[in-house]
Amino acid sequence: MSKQFASAGDMAEKKISFTEIGRDLWAFTAEGDPNSGVIIGDDSVMIIEAQATPRLANKVIEKVRSITDKPITHLVLTHYHAVRVLGASAYGAQQIIMSEKARSMVAERGQEDWDSEFERFPRLFQGHDSIPGLTWPTTTFNKRMSVYLGKRRVDLMFLGRAHTAGDIVAYVPDENVMFTGDIVEYHSACYCGDGHFHDWPATVEKIRSFDVDAIAPGRGDALTGKAMVNAALDSTSDFVRSTYRPVAQVALRGGSLKEAWDACRAECDPKFSDYAIYEHCLPFNVARAYDEALDIDTPRIWTAKRDAEMWAQLQG
Template structure:
């Protein structure tokens, strides 16, 4: 494998943004494989699902929201703890913010490894941290839950769910049952690689099953275009399930054969490149994905903490041997 620039440090091209209305109350802010943001506009307030990476970048989301409503943005929901999704939350403080909502396992992960994750992610993908100096520090939830809570935004029912582990141990989804719209966070991806560096790969398919049992008509995935009909939704579930199960199966087979990590990477590429090599951020994700899959297949249940130093050591070991 030819040596490449570390992670996505060479990715400097801004992506075109789409802001689409999916139902009476649901909107999707998407950007060609960059992290998506969901917007729910209730009778009396607005909810943001994933806060972007910096407060300055959050202003771009706020500007789109303000094109369609002047209601206060009372709620920010964190679908998980990754810095690229949470560090922009302070950008909503002047918009009426009352609560930052996350699952309790997400709070635990922020406490345990939030600082290391912030430093790691900024180093991996600097374009997604525009105006990084505007980040005041870690984002802390003000309201946590274990399995599920329900908010009423006027007459609109909003269920906030922790369906199980997958992308992380704290993944959260937002479900609008009256309109059958699901905001999945990175539990579902569309036309983008699944980042699994902090994943529970053995658990992820069952978590997808729980979400699919809701029978959503539309889905805002963590990355990629909004899934706007039931055929696209089925394809999104199938694609994500295929990605994570193929990755984990490759690692299990490699460990059973006694392969080291670099040999596991080569074997995984031989299987996954033809199927997934064309999707957004595949080259960025795969070294982290294979490392975690190898760990889990070797019996390491909980993901090891990524640090900026560990990122680069792993990357260069897999790229250069």
Template sequence: MSSQKGFASTGDLTEKKISFTEIGPDLYAYTAEGDPNTGVIVGDDSCAVFDAQATPGMARSVIEKVRTVTDKPIKYVILSHYHAVRVLGASAYQAEGVISSQETHRLIVERGQQDWESEFGRFPRLFRDAESIPGLTWPTLAFKGEMSLFLGKREVKLMQLGAGHTSGDIVAWVPDAQVMFSGDLIEYHSACYCGDAHLRAWPGTLNGIREFDPKSVAPGRGDALNGQATVREALAMTRDFVTTLYGVAEMSVAKGRTLKETYAAIREAMDPKFGSFAIYEHCLPFNVSRAYDEASGIDDPVIWTAERDRKMWEALQA
């Protein structure tokens, strides 16, 4: 596998095939072969979407799919976390409420603009119709811990089960169907992006999800997970990814290795298992940088900027 690739995913121009999969009664996963997923929850009188897509133009393709199954209004947009590819399409839904954790709101204030510029530079294909983005997406309601949302009689429990992909991650649990929308806390045959992660905390958060024993899950990337066996496989795969990454980084830091030496050691451990996963090559330099930082005692992920992205990429890929 050549490491002399173009920067991040700037060379990834292939359009992905979209699937709209039922994962429970009136529950759907909008997936696209490793691109960011969106979840759809249809209640008695209205709907909610879980993660909005990167641009209003791309969100409109979600709305088209929703309209094939219901004409109920989309009342809420739920943000699993703050990353641009998940949230900047929110305005297209014209929802009454945009909901996130308080920690996600804090992260948007602290690093939302830099993250937008950074992500746009890394993965231009995911920002189709970028000029339609009106600005940063701001939650209209931010909660701590957990809250219940009601779509008519249907309850949707929004919960912070712990940090992982970011410090502000939330999941949505639909008790009547035993179905979960996990955001990027779970990926399926797709690399976990760990550039803003809390890697030591992530496995414990996965344990929290596992305790619900969901019948189905809409993961952050990859196919919809239908059936408990598939859900458990995806949980195990995600856990293996983040613990391998952090374990090698921790050992490297303990031995006094440089970031570049750590990158080589992590490649050796991860390429054979995960090299075929979607966005693996894109994520790896960012993942190694964050794992090295966390193992070195830097608890709060360093903010990525478009300039920092390029410098780090060149330093590790040279």
């Protein structure tokens, strides 16, 4: 087990892929780094997920400009995490859309999350000096809203708590394609530090009920074809359940966080240790699962100080 915290030592650049997953629908992926999505309408473009910095956002914009010169008018943020939202200023979008709950989480814990993730993921925050501040939406909604890019309709929906309490998905019905954010991952660990373990699998099943032809997940390769989509849905739910179950058993018998960590590793290492950011996510996942087992419904706010204290506790 690496003694270096989170992804502090991960400084290697990732190979970018830009995959068409439906007509004028694209997934920007980078070997387990945060993904973005591109939806091209009749006369404008919607981006899903901003990236961590304007520097990284410009890599998305470069790919967009390789296929269209239509203006980027809408930016959809599936949740509030810093690595997803702080690059927003680069796009110059007229509308920045979040769920109402995600906006409340920016207000409640956005700065703390920024400070915490800056320490965890130094590579993603190269060029951070260009971030103008916290990203705030111009438009919010509770359950569902539709955005029309000319004739193309994009349905934005809150299907249930999962990766955070405010996750949304973007569904493009004319191509039966969905952008799920971090509710679904592919060969990448789920970050559960702000998660809701009891709710997450049911939210995954709501996504499955759409029977989509392709998904752009939060991390990992674009999912094309129903077999690949269903495999990713299955593995995401298995990851969440396999993380929670052993940790809850330890917590409910009064065991320590370190014992819960050992139990989680025994269950998850054989299945998931080769997943992207597995070691990065594991301490946060164990800590949150431990809390949820003890009926702490709202995830406690992660700060750089809390990160360090938790990591020291897990090192024994």
